[in-house]
Amino acid sequence: MxxxxxxxxxxxxxxxxxxxxxxxxxxxxxxxxxxxxxxLPWRAPDRTPWGVLVSEIMLQQTPVVRVLPVWTRWLQRWPEPTDLAAASPADVVRAWDRLGYPRRALRLHAAAQRIRDIHGGRVPEDHAELLALPGIGAYTAAAVAVFAFGQRxxxxxxxxxxxxxxxxxxxxxxxxxxxxxxxxxxxxxxxxxxxxxxxxxxxxxxxxxxxxxxxxxxxxxxxxxxxxxxxxAGSPPAAEKPRGQSWQGTDRQVRGAVMAVLRAAQDPVPRPLLLTDLAGSEQLAAGHSAPPDVVVERLGALWRLDAPTEQRERALAGLLADGLAAEEPAGIRLPG
Structure with missing residues (x-):
């Protein structure tokens, strides 16, 4: 070497x-x-370029231990890019589960559709073509070229x-x-x-x-x-301590709690249920059919955050703008 x-x-x-x-x-x-x-399964001799690509997207800012079960279920359900390309955005976001940064799921879905439409359903080997896929940056394109196709x-x-x-x-x-x-x-x-x-x-x-x-x-x-x-050199300390990612009380935490509700719900969730706990019991009794227990449980988790209404509104607006949620007269649902 x-x-x-x-x-x-x-x-x-x-x-x-x-x-x-x-x-x-x-x-x-x-x-x-x-x-x-x-x-790790994405390193196995029988790994596929698609499996490597999925792993690289999932592993961005997410520990291996959390990725493993989701990656396994994902590849069982969508073993090829064409399988994922045919799925609905809602199913894709639900399957992403709690990996975080769910926009990655939609980008992976868009990449699968481009692979189907432009590359005949096969992950491209060419580095420039990998880089042109939706949501694929310099690191991911290089990683797939190296670990899936053995390039330098x-x-x-x-x-x-x-x-x-x-x-x-x-x-x-x-x-x-x-x-x-x-x-x-x-x-x-x-x-x-x-x-x-x-x-x-x-x-x-x-x-x-x-x-x-x-x-x-x-x-x-x-x-x-x-x-x-x-x-x-004596292992000198870093000039700056590494920053931990804040979570408690952040918009990201509220977005995650809202997404948990939407993933659990099969029907649109009335907007007031997502924006204020005070309206919760009233809405459930005011002509809306009672949601399944898992939805009630996740609504409770959202309400217990005690986030200000403005923060919930901001989080919901962000999800709608990012295409992770859609609104219709009956309420808020996952896209697609």
Whole structure:
């Protein structure tokens, strides 16, 4: 696994020692991956490009443990892009369940329709064609090209960025947003040969996920600890602490609670039930048929948030604007 640039070219003024050789580094990380990698279905020998694409969309900002059951059900229900393309948006959003950021479900649905209409129902191999699919950004296009089709592209996700920052630059954490310098570094340290680049991308991503974590990294388990610029520098703390994603009391929390109601409901939900708990019992008794118990349960969860009416209205307006909900005279429902 050769590489065109030694690490010292990327960081010629480094005070920490450079790895003795990138090929040695590549071997150590890839061999570690062979021993320690998680057994995930989208990595299996019989994986399909569609399964890889679905996994990459689901894994955005969502932990593997939450993705696994939803991914499995999704592929059982829609094993090919054409199957998903034929589904209704409402069914797609329901199947997305509680993965969060449900706009991803609609984008994946739109991507499946484009794959059906433009690519004959097969996920395209060409990187530019992947990038042209709805909702597919630079990372996802590269990841599918690499992990589904075995091509050589730089794949730079959060885990890889963190591992690169520590190993090659001596920083505890990367910048908050991806930089051009990070992309150049990723390209420079990646093996030149195609098979080696695929193995490296997969392995260093797993290293970042399991060992080189944002909090409490397991340096004692790292196969390249002795080559790490951050460890050599004394493991200095990050200039800024990593920010946790707030949830309690946010519009996202209210949106999630509203979506939970809509996913459970087969019929439109009267708008007042979503906007104020005070109207709840009155509406249920005022000519509306009583909703199923699961809908009542989720309405109760929404009401218990004690969110101001303005916040509920804002959350509902956002869902309608994003195409995640639709309104008709009888109330609010999922789209399609």
């Amino acid at each position: 050769g590489s065109r640039l030694p690490w010292t070219v990327m960081n010629p003024n480094a005070e920490t020692p450079a790895p003795r050789s990138l090929p040695r580094l590549h071997r150590a990380v890839v061999e570690w991956y062979g021993r320690e990698a998680r057994d 592209h730089t794949v730079v996700d959060t885990n890889i960025r963190r591992a690169h920052a520590r190993l090659f630059t001596g920083h505890a954490l990367p910048a908050r947003s991806l930089t051009a310098a990070e992309n150049r570094l990723a390209e420079a340290v990646m093996p030149e040969d195609v098979a080696g680049s695929v193995a490296w991308n997969q392995a260093v991503m797993e290293l970042g996920a399991l060992v080189c974590t944002a909090r409490a990294p397991r340096c004692g388990q790292c196969p390249v600890r002795d080559e790490c610029a951050w460890v050599a």
